[in-house]
Amino acid sequence: MKLLSKIIFFIFLTTSQLYADEASDWLKIEVDFILEAYKNSEISNEKRFSMIENTVSYNFAGTGIAKHVAGGAWKNASKETKEKYVKLFKKHLALNIASIMQGYANQEYSLINSKYDSKNKVSLIDMNILTNSSSITITWRVKQSKERFYIIDLLVANISLVKTKRSDFNSMLKNVNNDLKIFSELLNKKNEESYNLLIN
Amino acid sequence: MKVKKYILILIPVVFFSLPSWSLDSDKIQTNSEDFETSYNEDEIYDPLESMNRAIFNFNNVADKIILEPVAKGYRKLPSPIQSGVGNFLNNLKMPLVVINQLLQGQGGNAVETTGRFIINSTVGLLGLIDVAEKVGLEQKQEDFGQTLATWGVGDGFYIVLPIFGPSNLRDASGMMLTSITDPINAYAVTEGEGWIIPVKTATNAVNDRSKIIDEVNALRDNSLDYYAAVRSAYYQNRKAAIINDNDNTSMPLPLISIEFE
Numbered sequence: 001m002k003l004l005s006k007i008i009f010f011i012f013l014t015t016s017q018l019y020a021d022e023a024s025d026w027l028k029i030e031v032d033f034i035l036e037a038y039k040n041s042e043i044s045n046e047k048r049f050s051m052i053e054n055t056v057s058y059n060f061a062g063t064g065i066a067k068h069v070a071g072g073a074w075k076n077a078s079k080e081t082k083e084k085y086v087k088l089f090k091k092h093l094a095l096n097i098a099s100i101m102q103g104y105a106n107q108e109y110s111l112i113n114s115k116y117d118s119k120n121k122v123s124l125i126d127m128n129i130l131t132n133s134s135s136i137t138i139t140w141r142v143k144q145s146k147e148r149f150y151i152i153d154l155l156v157a158n159i160s161l162v163k164t165k166r167s168d169f170n171s172m173l174k175n176v177n178n179d180l181k182i183f184s185e186l187l188n189k190k191n192e193e194s195y196n197l198l199i200n
Numbered sequence: 201m202k203v204k205k206y207i208l209i210l211i212p213v214v215f216f217s218l219p220s221w222s223l224d225s226d227k228i229q230t231n232s233e234d235f236e237t238s239y240n241e242d243e244i245y246d247p248l249e250s251m252n253r254a255i256f257n258f259n260n261v262a263d264k265i266i267l268e269p270v271a272k273g274y275r276k277l278p279s280p281i282q283s284g285v286g287n288f289l290n291n292l293k294m295p296l297v298v299i300n301q302l303l304q305g306q307g308g309n310a311v312e313t314t315g316r317f318i319i320n321s322t323v324g325l326l327g328l329i330d331v332a333e334k335v336g337l338e339q340k341q342e343d344f345g346q347t348l349a350t351w352g353v354g355d356g357f358y359i360v361l362p363i364f365g366p367s368n369l370r371d372a373s374g375m376m377l378t379s380i381t382d383p384i385n386a387y388a389v390t391e392g393e394g395w396i397i398p399v400k401t402a403t404n405a406v407n408d409r410s411k412i413i414d415e416v417n418a419l420r421d422n423s424l425d426y427y428a429a430v431r432s433a434y435y436q437n438r439k440a441a442i443i444n445d446n447d448n449t450s451m452p453l454p455l456i457s458i459e460f461e
Contacts, residue, residue, distance in 0.1 A: 095422055103413070103417070103418065131411070157415070157437065158440035159433045159436045160436060163432060164432045164433050165429075167244075167428050167429060168425050171428030186424060193421075194421055198421075
């Protein structure tokens with residue numbers, strides 16, 4: 001009986017690590033793609049962002065994150081407003097990721113650790129960015145669904161992008177009585193500002 | 201935290217190509233009950249928000265015109281100089297880190313940090329070279345704010361300190377305790393060399409700021425409410441420091457549905 005328990009435990013551990021390793025391999029390809037886009041000086045800034053936006057849209061659980069960060073405002077919004085907001089949010093997310101990754105384009109990085117949280121069915125992948133005199137750890141939270149992976153959060157030095165966005169959005173939503181339609185207009189304006197800062 | 205039940209809508213769509221996915225992704229199906237919708241779970245107690253925002257704006261301007269440019273210049277210095285300054289400043293903090301580790305009952309860590317301090321202060325040329333790291337003595341940070349938190353003292357209200365930035369009642373008290381008990385500060389005052397204290401503080405600020413230039417810019421450029429974003433980031437960072445979470449396994453996982461992506 002003891003032996004059987006040990007075998008089951010070993011299989012569980014091995015399977016969990018395999019999940020994490022698979023997610024880690026997948027993530028490396030996607031991160032490399034973004035960083036390579038920054039290293040390629042032959043493409044325009046607009047084209048570069050477009051490439052990154054497509055990658056982020058495809059690999060992040062953008063709709064789910066959009067709903068999460070909208071908090072209570074999501075519930076009462078119309079279908080049309082929700083669709084518009086999700087579209088704007090995906091661009092906002094891409095702008096955030098592009099902005100973060102821009103700073104790391106010339107730094108060396110390595111995926112130092114990956115583990116599978118079987119309780120939440122999430123892989124945690126640590127990426128170490130090396131600067132001249134220090135390093136910073138980024139943790140990617142990756143979830144598998146429908147035979148492929150989605151990034152559900154990004155933690156820079158223990159600070160969750162999703163949680164920070166939720167606080168940021170909730171604060172602004174309070175000012176507009178949790179009206180997602182009005183908020184979407186503000187988000188659109190912010191996206192334009194962020195885009196101009198990134199491109200120029 | 202109030203968590204409401206939610207229903208996941210399953211839309212089994214398999215996307216084989218990027219362009220087609222981009223078009224289909226906007227045609228989402230939604231349901232008013234399919235996500236948790238609490239208003240207040242992320243509320244941070246901030247009764248001084250108006251005053252805090254005014255100080256925050258002042259700090260932000262000071263950061264843009266003084267600290268950030270200096271930090272950018274500092275980052276252009278040769279790598280060994282930056283490492284040396286950072287190591288030296290970290291080594292000066294070690295005696296207080298040991299005290300806080302002992303106060304938190306982390307005997308093993310206190311011994312390790314003491315070892316770090318001795319090795320780096322001697323072999324490491326007064327802390328300029330982090331020799332201890334190379335022999336496996338990992339650097340750990342503990343302060344009085346963390347100690348108070350470990351003893352069960354709550355956050356108190358959120359406060360933005362002029363120049364020093366985001367804090368809360370507990371951590372600001374911890375910072376004062378650090379300032380009072382810091383042996384370097386005590387030595388400087390006793391010897392009539394009070395100028396050492398502001399120089400040390402300013403160098404620490406520049407060194408720390410130089411490490412997060414890109415992250416701060418990304419947050420500042422992309423936040424709708426930068427104040428709220430920084431407040432959230434501060435609390436998350438402190439929470440991780442208090443529970444000594446090095447691998448983010450205990451950080452709360454956002455409830456994010458991906459079934460309809």
